[in-house]
Amino acid sequence: MKTKILFFFLVCFSLNIFAQEEIAIERYTAHNKGKFFVSWGGNRDSYTKSDVNFRGKDYNFTVADMKAHDKPKGYHIDYINPANMTIPQTNFRMGYFINDHYSISIGWDHMKYVMTQNQTANVTGYINLPADEAGSFYNGVYNNTPVDMSQNGAKEGGYDQGVVQGNPPAFLMYEHTDGLNYINSEVSRHDDISKWFGLPNTDKVQINLTEGVGAGVLYPKTNTTLLGKERHDDFHVSGFGVSAKAGINFTFFKYFYLQGELKGGYIDMKDIRTTVSNDDKATQHFLFFQRIIAVGGIFRI
Secondary structure, X not given: OXXXXXXXXXXXXXXXXXXXXXXXXXXXXXXXXXXXXXXXXXXEEEEOOEEEXXXXXXXXXXXXXEOEEOOOOOOOHHHOOOOOOOOOOEEEEEEEEOOOOEEEEEEEEEEEEEEOOOOEEEEEEEEOOOOOOHHHHHOEEEXXXXXXXXXXXXXXXXXXXXXXXXXXXXXXXXXXXXXXXXEEEEXXXXXXXXXXXXXXXXOOEEEEEEEEEEEEEEOOOEEEEEOOOOEOOOOOOOEEEEEEEEEEEEEEOOOEEEEEEEEXXXXXXXEEEOEOOOOOEEEEEEXXXXXXXXXXXXXXX
């Protein structure tokens, strides 16, 4: 009888130990549901050529196949300087895991779009400005006419210097550099692939694949020098965008991560402010491609 009782206690004790061991190996990183995350990073951008239509009271013309590029700042202290960290090309995102594999988030992709100067582009339409305006130099009818998009003698600091010297203003300088702001929401999937690399403890190092889709609005501050007119200098909701992304995430010590992403999408802006006049607008649409590196944190509240 004593032997049976002793055996019974040994079995119970063993089961208790095994249960504790199972509880002990439950990793923080094993489940994502209920976690929040936030990240900050930088990007490089590429854009397809775009037909851009400019219209106002005395003109309506389209610049065909406009070339544009981004404006990187490189490795710079501004990325982490609280006073200047929104100046470079940056990405901010915060979100919540609705279950172990899916998250919802909101973010701000601060890209920069600069029309390539010294390009020749074909222009179709008309310009008929009053004779006392400097831009009347370009009055005429254009039918797929090649136009030099260089500064045409206007000096840096504004077309006025060029006018004083008898030179015409720049035909067009056009950029979204403060910036091409894509404010968007995303739904993303996350999959732990640590076992592919034989990582024994994901609470120390975990590797995840992530994919997602998003949509949002464009809120640029467009800097345009158009036919010598005074530029509009304020943020303005100008259109919408949709996007898709794929990336890889390295999480360290449960709470910190480094993430690289490739993100592409479509932007359609039908209400771009170009000058101080409400009559003056521009429209364009194009594809974009971002390369993003971000650092972040993931946590439960």
